[in-house]
Amino acid sequence: MIDRDGTTVECVSPAEAAYHAGISKGPQGDGVNEYSIGVSFVNRNDGEDPFTKPQLTSAEQLAIDLRSKFSNLRYVTTHAAVSPERKNDPLGFPLNEVASAVNLSVWL
Numbered sequence: 482m483i484d485r486d487g488t489t490v491e492c493v494s495p496a497e498a499a500y501h502a503g504i505s506k507g508p509q510g511d512g513v514n515e516y517s518i519g520v521s522f523v524n525r526n527d528g529e530d531p532f533t534k535p536q537l538t539s540a541e542q543l544a545i546d547l548r549s550k551f552s553n554l555r556y557v558t559t560h561a562a563v564s565p566e567r568k569n570d571p572l573g574f575p576l577n578e579v580a581s582a583v584n585l586s587v588w589l
Contacts, residue, residue, distance in 0.1 A: 487535030528572035556588040
């Protein structure tokens with residue numbers, strides 16, 4: 482979880498399934514929870530509440546840290562992409578910019 486001031490809180494170890502996506506499908510097939518790491522942001526998710534610079538900086542640093550721990554990490558995606566019938570978040574998140582900054586691909 483990344484707060485507006487950039488503070489990052491680990492709620493579930495990346496080695497465990499967090500069940501953040503629910504019924505989902507991603508680049509490795511069904512059940513995204515089993516092979517992904519969920520990151521949430523403090524945000525109203527209305528497309529108007531901006532993601533803060535500290536949030537984006539923390540997201541980029543978190544992705545860099547996770548890549549050092551998980552060498553097979555390749556993608557950044559959204560709940561909206563993996564659970565399109567049920568989720569729409571994160572609205573307004575600059576996915577392409579963050580992925581590019583940390584040398585990951587976007588999966589949509």
